[in-house]
Amino acid sequence: MTAPNEQERSELANWWAPVHFQDVDTSGETALGGKSDYITSYDFDGDLNGRNNWENTSEKKLKAHVYYSVVETEKYAYVLYTFFHPRDWADASLDDYLADASEHENDAEGVLVVVERDGSEHGKLTSAITVSHSDFYSYIPKDSDWKDGEETKDGELPLLASSHGDGHARPFTAQQAGTHAAWSATAKWKGLDKNIVYSEYLHGDGVLYQPGNTAEEPSGPNDRDTQYDLIDVFAPNGMWDQQNNKDLFAEPNKFAGDDSSNPNEGGACGDGGVLGPASGECGIDSANPPWAWDDKNDLPGPGHLAYRPEELARNYFDWPGEPSGTKTEYLWNEYIGVTPPDDPGRPEEPSGDWRVMGLGSSSTYGQGSSDGNGYRGAADAELRKQSRTLDWVGSVRVGTMADRDVEGWPGYRISEIAGKAQCAVKTYQPNMVTLVAGANDVIQDYQMDGAIGRLEALAKQVVADSPGAVVMVGAIQPFPDAARNARAGKLNAQMADMVKRLAGGGMHIAFTDGGLQVSDIGPDGIHPNDAGYAKMGRAFAATAASAKSSGWIRKPNPEAPNAGSHPCGLKDDGTGAVPGGGDLGGKWSDSGVIQSKEFRSSNRFWLVDINKDSKAEFVTVDKDQNMRFWWNGGPSGSKWVPFVEGENAYKPTAGAVGNALRFGDIDGDGFPDCMVVDLQGHVNISTWNASKPSGQRMCTKKYDGVGSVFSKGSTGDRPHIDASTQIRFADVTGGGRDDYLLIEPDGSTTAWYNRDFQLANGRKYLDWTPPQNISGPLQNPRQIRYADINGDKRDDRLLITAKGGVRAWINEGAKGAGGKYRDIGRIAGDSGLPPKDIKFADMNGDGKADFVRIGWTGVAHAWLNKLTAEDFKVFHP
Secondary structure, rough: OOOOOOOHHHHHHHOOOOOOEEEEOOOOOOHHHHHHHOOOHHHHHHHOOOHHHHOOOOOOOOEEEEEEEEEEEEEEEEOOOOOOOOEEOOOOOOOHHHOOOEEEEEEEEEEEEEEEEOOOOOOEEEEEEEEEEEEEEEEOOOOOOEEOOOOOOOOOEEEEEEEOOOOOOEEEEEEEOOOOEEEOOOOOOOOOOOOOOOOHHHOEEEEEEEEOOOOOOOOOOOOOOOOEEEOOOOOOOOOOOOOOOOOEEEEEOOOOOOOOOOOOOOOOOOOOOOOOOOHHEEEEEOOHHHHHHHOOOOOOOOOOOOOOOHHHHHHHHEOOOOOOOOOOOEEEEEHHHHHHOOOOOOOOOOOOOEEEEEEEEEEHHHHOOOOOOOOOHHHHHHHHHHOEEEEOOOEEOOOOOOOOEEEEEEOOOHHHHHHHHHHHHHHHHOOOOEEOOOOOHHOOOOOHHHHHHHHHHHHHHHHOOOOOOOOEEEEEOOOOOOOHHHHHHHHHHHHHHHHHHHOOOOOOOEEEEOOOOOEEEEOOOOOOOOOHHHHHHHHHHHHHHHHHOOOOOOOOOOOOOOOOHHOOOOOOOOOOOOOOOOOOOOOOEEEEEOOOOOOOOOEEEEEEOOOOOOEEEEEEOOOOOOOOEEEHHHOOOOOEEEEEOOOOOOOOOOOOHHHEEEOOOOOOOHHHHHHEEEEOOEEEEEEEEOOOOOOOOOOOOEEOOOOOOOOEEEEEEOOOOOOOEEEEEEEOOOOOOOOOEEEEEOEEEEEEEEEEEEEEEEEEEEOOOOOOEEEEOOOOEEEEEOOOOOOOOEEEEEEEEEOOOOEEEEOOOOOOOOOEEEEEEEEEEOOOHHHHHEEOOOOOOOOOEEEEOOOOOOOOEEEEEOOOOOOHHOOOO
């Protein structure tokens, strides 16, 4: 019997990928406000150096990835998932001396999921084993026929559906904060009489990671819907291939990690332990990859969770039909080299080793794309279906895809690209090159009569430097500018003729035209938008398929001996992503980037009208609740008046947390107030102080009465607010004062209406009405906003869809009452933006909230609301 092919193994891993709760601790400098507990990839910082991961945790975005591998026997599949953290840290709390004694750079724990191949498409879940440092814990789901083996099971394996997908039940796992020991989400573990992590899931804070089709960074330490993406341990140049990389692995069984000083936020490794910085309690090279995990007390031995999972399972469990004897036949086990070819009776599967170089200028680099990948993202997805292994090569790294290598140089003309290619092609020896060159010659009108000759010389140079390479020459994109477009059209025609002639002479060269239109060009009039880049990527993949069928694609030549030391240099430009998105539709005017200043990713960003001119200012709050803001001068022609920093004198209390601060007009004076909230309904208010000098007015007059909400409004018991609930302030009654809203994960909203400050019987308090439900659950809730999009002074309900579009419910409740909403359908098309980045505020002072994307570093891009009165009367399907 043959093992499932590569695609089926990937599908199996995706199907059983766990819903994973990560407890988060925000206390202490080492915690970085909870960021030190986020899961990510070992190269989250854009390099393969494990010894700077501790330092870079505060500086880089921690996009969620989970590593996996699949081992197959005739009857069972063993799927191993690895959760990686850049820090194993402590807060010197002495709650658990052993856990808090020391820290170390890099951390990897995980879970083995065992699936029976019962003839169904995805098999039957039978059991799981989690990794908690040097201990393994075993669990069996309720309906499994597996039993205790030589080890007593540690509990029942809970199941939970992901919000992304078809809703089938998955393993529900969890990790503690700090040292990241992994268990089932609900299990009680040895030595403790209650499940602390599960209590945090129900009543505290933490991140709920859910398998999806993208890698997201949590919006904060209590984000209950963060998607993660899977990475195969055996992917080309992946974790397994890197085990001899001394920068990432001190030795094949240990991630590299040191105790060097930290120039960035969060202290050095060892500073957070019980004994403090003086002790230097930082473990060196302390984290193990999955093939080195070991339960020190149990059989059968180190590494068996990966290398020999069936032998390990037989030690932990008994099950019907358990194989006898000591030898197990693995049908697929890359850890021990069992990798037979796919069943020849199956449909043709990808084959061949492809080493691809994207060569060219800014359109190859990906400039103007929202993810920084340009056409490589779409090409990568399609090419991997055709090839056994795929490796992008080049001396530049940019984008958000897993393999970010490229030879793209913004602003370079054909001859300048040839200069870069001379080193890169000889060094990396690609057997396939996507060549997009000539656009800058067109834009600059540079010696156009000789452009086609320069391009032909470049194509011949590539083939001479990497014999046998397939060169796919890409058409130059169209331009809105008529003169540029005419030059581009002429050069494209010359390219097609040149390629035909060279191919006729025996060169493996093909012309690739993605069929882009002017509508596929972004707002800068030069670079493709995301839709245009996707067309280019798919076109290159189609050309590659044709080359494959023609037998053109040969095994790559060996790279230069010094390729690993990057003799052409190595330029890492990070994500390269720009805040932007797709076309929202004709009712939204793209104003481009309106605020380009960048901040730490731990900051939170708000849009608040500070000077009562109806235009929202840009506000940032750091993890300690320190606030800064920038004045919004509004649009000026086709550009935006530069934002200028303003002064404020707001001072957070000691120990304040940044994500507890909210803004709104509580007293109805038109100026913003500050509210510090918690999950027990406490609201501490600081209002505008008009008697103070400029710069000392915003949120400096502390209200000394009771501002909190209670079960009966301003009286009664304190409410219990689930950690996954959003607390927001918005004027849903049209009374001019912001009301207190709780937005549940299912989209339903509870409101306490604001009846202004009161003084009765010597008691000062903010008079809230009793809570009432103002909107019910939604079928596919994700991100809910309340903002006034039609200019009637009442905040409407807005749903951000999974692909960054917007659906609206217009607030038509009686003034002072609220609670009546009319569905007008979809008002903005899919933007392709992360829903968590999308905010609504009036940016140009016309009374209607505009669509704003604020990226993870604070760069803001605006689309102005051009919806008319008629648009709010009809339903938009």
